[in-house]
């Protein structure tokens with residue numbers, strides 16, 4: 001999967017541990033915001049109130065490695081891989097493509113084709129019940 005800063009990803013959690021996507025043993029699904037994008041992996045913000053096992057605190061060295069602004073020093077992040085991510089949702093403010101309003105698939109370079117400025121992909125327009 002391709003991740004970009006600002007995307008939302010959803011992960012299974014149990015207690016203070018992230019649970020692999022394939023596991024049925026989880027308590028809830030939480031939303032995280034991608035701060036560093038990538039292919040097959042990404043780095044997400046961990047809210048201060050969520051004490052997740054394996055989280056990292058952003059140090060000056062990490063900020064430099066990932067090209068992040070200094071004001072994020074001390075914030076908590078977590079490195080995710082595809083196997084941790086249940087699903088992701090592109091940031092609709094990104095201008096070089098759009099996610100389908102119905103199935104949420106992302107289409108690079110797509111333009112809005114609905115009256116309200118959203119995109120509905122060809123497959124969803126053909127079969128509204130998919």
Ligand SMILES: [Zn+2]
Nearest residue numbers: 100103121124
């Ligand atoms: Zn669609």
